[in-house]
Amino acid sequence: MSEYLVEVSHLKQYFPVRNGFKTIPLKAVDDVSFNIKPGETLGLVGESGCGKTTVGRTLLRLYKPTSGTVKFEGEEVTDQNIHALRKEMQMVFQDPYSSLNPRMTVEDIIGEPLDVHKLYKTKEERREKVLALMETVGLNAEHAMRYAHEFSGGQRQRIGIARALAVDPKFIVCDEPVSALDVSIQAQVVNMFEDLQEQRGMAYLFIAHDLLVVQHISDRIAVMYLGHMMELAESDELMNNPIHPYTQSLLSAVPIPDPNTARKSKRIMLEGDVPSPLNMPTGCPFRTRCRYATEQCAQAMPELTDRGDGHQVACWNK
Amino acid sequence: MADYKYILDVQDLHTSFRTDKGKVQAVNGVTFALEPGKTLGIVGESGSGKSVTAYSIMQILAENGNIESGKVLYKGEDITKWNNKQMAGFRGKCCSIIFQDPMTSLNPVFTIGNQLEEAVLLHTDRNKAEAKARAVEMLTLVGVNEPEKRVKQYPYELSGGMRQRVMIAMALACEPDILIADEPTTALDVTIQAQILELMQDLQKQLGMAIIIVTHDLGVIASMCDEIIVMYGGRVCERGTADDIFYAPAHSYTRGLLRSIPTTENNGERLIPIGGTPINMLNMPAGCAFCPRCDDAMKICLTEVPEEIQVGETHRASCWLNVKKMYEEGSAQ
Numbered sequence: 001m002s003e004y005l006v007e008v009s010h011l012k013q014y015f016p017v018r019n020g021f022k023t024i025p026l027k028a029v030d031d032v033s034f035n036i037k038p039g040e041t042l043g044l045v046g047e048s049g050c051g052k053t054t055v056g057r058t059l060l061r062l063y064k065p066t067s068g069t070v071k072f073e074g075e076e077v078t079d080q081n082i083h084a085l086r087k088e089m090q091m092v093f094q095d096p097y098s099s100l101n102p103r104m105t106v107e108d109i110i111g112e113p114l115d116v117h118k119l120y121k122t123k124e125e126r127r128e129k130v131l132a133l134m135e136t137v138g139l140n141a142e143h144a145m146r147y148a149h150e151f152s153g154g155q156r157q158r159i160g161i162a163r164a165l166a167v168d169p170k171f172i173v174c175d176e177p178v179s180a181l182d183v184s185i186q187a188q189v190v191n192m193f194e195d196l197q198e199q200r201g202m203a204y205l206f207i208a209h210d211l212l213v214v215q216h217i218s219d220r221i222a223v224m225y226l227g228h229m230m231e232l233a234e235s236d237e238l239m240n241n242p243i244h245p246y247t248q249s250l251l252s253a254v255p256i257p258d259p260n261t262a263r264k265s266k267r268i269m270l271e272g273d274v275p276s277p278l279n280m281p282t283g284c285p286f287r288t289r290c291r292y293a294t295e296q297c298a299q300a301m302p303e304l305t306d307r308g309d310g311h312q313v314a315c316w317n318k
Numbered sequence: 319m320a321d322y323k324y325i326l327d328v329q330d331l332h333t334s335f336r337t338d339k340g341k342v343q344a345v346n347g348v349t350f351a352l353e354p355g356k357t358l359g360i361v362g363e364s365g366s367g368k369s370v371t372a373y374s375i376m377q378i379l380a381e382n383g384n385i386e387s388g389k390v391l392y393k394g395e396d397i398t399k400w401n402n403k404q405m406a407g408f409r410g411k412c413c414s415i416i417f418q419d420p421m422t423s424l425n426p427v428f429t430i431g432n433q434l435e436e437a438v439l440l441h442t443d444r445n446k447a448e449a450k451a452r453a454v455e456m457l458t459l460v461g462v463n464e465p466e467k468r469v470k471q472y473p474y475e476l477s478g479g480m481r482q483r484v485m486i487a488m489a490l491a492c493e494p495d496i497l498i499a500d501e502p503t504t505a506l507d508v509t510i511q512a513q514i515l516e517l518m519q520d521l522q523k524q525l526g527m528a529i530i531i532v533t534h535d536l537g538v539i540a541s542m543c544d545e546i547i548v549m550y551g552g553r554v555c556e557r558g559t560a561d562d563i564f565y566a567p568a569h570s571y572t573r574g575l576l577r578s579i580p581t582t583e584n585n586g587e588r589l590i591p592i593g594g595t596p597i598n599m600l601n602m603p604a605g606c607a608f609c610p611r612c613d614d615a616m617k618i619c620l621t622e623v624p625e626e627i628q629v630g631e632t633h634r635a636s637c638w639l640n641v642k643k644m645y646e647e648g649s650a651q
Contacts, residue, residue: 047507152595182363183534184611187578187591194588209508212537216580216589239582253512255537257579259560262541269516270509272463273477 002074005171005203006036006059011068013051013058017278026277028054030227031068033304038170041197041204043218043235045211045250047274051227052207056173059205060089072171087117090164094176096156100148106159107144110134113166133162137192154185158192165196173205178213190217211254215239220310223247226277226285229304233311243313246286284316292317322394324351325495325528326375326413331388333367333374342599344370346552347388350545354495357522357529359543359560361536365596367552368532372498376415377405393495411441414489418501420481424473430457431469434488441492456487459524460517479510486517493525500532515542536579540564545632548572551597551607554626558633568635570615571608606638614639 011032014025029051036042044052058065061082070077077085090113093099100109110130113119120126131141137158148156157177164172174193178186190213197204208214214221215235222232223246231244242248249268256262270289275281281288287297296316304314333345345367352358362368373379375390377397389396397408409415417423425433434453438444444452450469457465460483473481482502489497499518503511515538522529531542539546539560546563548556548571556569567573574592594611603609609619618638626636627644 047509154595182596183536184363184575184578184592185596187580187589188593190580191589191591211508212580212582215582215585236585239585249509253508255511255515255535255541257536257540257564257576257581259540259564261582262537267512267516269513273479273510274507 002071003037004035004071005038005040005073006205007069007071007074008035008055008059009033009069009071011055011058011070012066013054013063014066019278024278025066027227027280028277029058031301032224032227032229033068034222034229034232036171036203036205039197039201039203040220041206041218043214043221044205044207044224045209045214045221046224047209047250049226049274049277050224052224053175055224056091056175056205056207060091060173061085062091083117087167088169089171089173090167090169091173091175092157092160092164092177095180096153096160097180099160100156102148105145105147106134106139106151109148109159110162110166113163117167119167129166133166136165136196137162138188152185153181154188157181157189161189161192161196165200168200169202171203171205173207175207176209177206179208179210186213193217211239211251223250226274226280228285228301229312229314230286231311231313232304234309237309237311241311243307243311243318244315245290245292245318284314322391323353324391325354325393326352326530327389327391327394328371328375329389329391331371331374331390332386333370333379334384334386335380336382336384337600339600343602344383344552344599345374348549348552348554350547350554350557352496352528352530354528355522355526356544357531357542359539359546360530360532360549361534361539361546362549363534363596365551365599366549368534368549369500370552371549372415372500372530372532375498376409376413378409378415407441410437410489410494411492412494413496413498414492414494415498415500416482416485416489416502418504420478420485420505421473423485424481426473428472429469430471430473430476430484434469434484434491437488437491452491453487456491457484459490459521460484460487461513462487478506479513482506482510482514483517486514486521490521490525490527494527496528496530498530498532501534502531503538504533504535511538518542536564536575548575551602552599553607553623553636555608555637556633556635558630558635562630562633566630566633568629568633568640569608569637570612570639572635574611574613606636616642 013029014027016023017026046052057063059070107130110133111126134141139158178189218235221235221238223230225246231247242251249270252268283299284297284301287293302314302316304312306312328350331345331348335342348371360368374385385398390398431453435449438449438452453469454465462468462483503514543560547554550571556572577590605621606619606624609615624636624638626634629635629640
């Protein structure tokens with residue numbers, strides 16, 4: 001057995017898009033490889049449309065990958081073992097409003113995974129387990145018979161987390177779990193993710209666009225741009241010593257909540273917009289906005305290479 | 319026209335909404351003043367009344383909303399007394415607003431040029447050809463590439479960042495004195511957000527308008543604002559310069575908020591969240607709105623709304639703890 005919990009290699013996920021009479025592939029994820037160790041948090045950042053959510057969903061087999069492999073505990077994830085797999089991998093969604101069924105009580109929402117995987121013998125046992133889960137995520141057990149609309153955004157996100165925890169998974173994909181929450185509530189939920197990891201030793205793939213939150217929670221961070229992995233490094237290393245030009249400008253664009261730092265810092269401005277994924281530049285997708293772009297960048301996409309201590313970068317010039 | 323020091327002077331504004339479940343006091347005595355050419359930041363979480371304050375100034379509240387009392391002085395004149403026709407002249411020409419979501423605030427069935435010209439034709443005596451030229455000029459100013467081509471395009475053909483630029487161009491087409499930006503970059507990616515914020519700062523330097531930024535993002539206001547007001551539960555809990563608010567917060571809510579956000583310094587440490595849940599506007603506490611979530615709440619906080627007191631030269635806050643501290647210091651001397 002390998003040391004990694006999740007191994008992703010050369011993952012490609014294309015979606016067919018009709019363009020007039022032709023059907024062309026939208027390359028949402030193009031040749032992405034990374035690994036996640038047991039109990040580790042890998043942060044995945046990038047702008048909208050870079051394919052970060054698609055990566056998370058493909059890992060869980062919500063999509064069938066176009067090519068490439070996803071291995072969980074050394075075994076390839078296939079349609080055959082999907083039921084067993086979902087017991088080990090769960091997902092927490094971005095929007096706590098649309099990801100909970102409004103016609104189910106909280107008890108049934110959290111109990112549904114238990115039903116699916118037959119994790120209880122009697123009705124009493126199911127109820128006990130649900131109440132224990134509610135307590136774990138800081139929800140009042142008396143509220144088990146309520147419906148989702150009776151809760152605030154932060155509490156709903158807790159319900160979503162309790163549902164993911166119900167089957168005691170080894171790995172959770174968190175897709176922007178705090179983005180929809182108020183600033184004063186975000187910290188509560190971030191802390192809860194950290195506590196749960198400590199208690200249960202789960203691994204997270206933490207997808208978010210807020211770099212400061214990602215830095216706080218992640219052991220390692222991966223940066224994506226237009227379906228490609230640009231840089232992957234230890235969290236502190238990436239924040240303090242970004243190598244890829246895209247990561248550099250992304251970090252410099254983050255608004256720092258500190259007036260003195262904000263006044264001093266020099267933003268590296270990126271010109272223009274992200275190109276359409278239907279009409280990708282040849283070679284490196286970032287070259288159209290990159291200060292260092294050369295001829296070579298237009299010819300081929302650079303490989304992700306190790307620059308020491310597991311700091312991987314995909315760039316010809318840096 | 320009357321003499322004025324402030325371009326906009328909001329005094330004790332109260333705005334409420336009628337709902338099936340009773341009256342919601344969304345804005346409860348907000349006061350602030352804005353000097354020409356300055357930037358004011360209004361920060362708070364959802365339901366704090368920050369957007370309703372902005373909409374009250376523009377008088378674009380929903381049907382069930384109502385400005386109950388208070389004054390909004392524009393160049394010394396109270397615009398809450400103005401009729402619809404006067405307000406139509408005010409909006410766009412004196413004061414413009416840009417909204418959070420550039421996807422839904424442009425009309426999908428008209429071209430960009432059409433929508434830009436509309437404002438110009440309405441508020442100035444330019445003719446059609448001049449309005450067209452102005453539209454292209456404005457698009458150039460906000461950094462839209464190929465403006466001649468863009469004026470013929472429809473909103474769906476542009477990216478989110480481009481649409482927000484068009485919104486800004488539209489807002490500034492008649493050179494208003496005040497620009498209200500309601501969460502202008504929340505729907506945008508970080509690199510695009512940086513572009514838009516930089517653009518707003520540049521345009522302010524060129525055109526000299528005053529800006530009100532309404533946001534929940536402390537990072538955005540840190541670099542942009544001359545003055546900041548922090549709102550909670552429809553009231554202003556603290557006001558001051560960026561340095562006052564970030565380095566010497568004088569209200570429990572502001573302190574809690576600053577502690578709870580991840581920064582480059584507290585990395586690796588545990589975040590300290592604000593306990594409890596956001597306020598229910600239908601069921602407001604009798605005293606300080608933040609009291610149920612405050613770690614240092616005292617007896618008086620439950621029953622009495624704290625008054626705003628001076629805690630620094632440019633810095634005012636409404637928190638009983640400051641009164642207590644002052645009293646203790648006073649009796650110690």
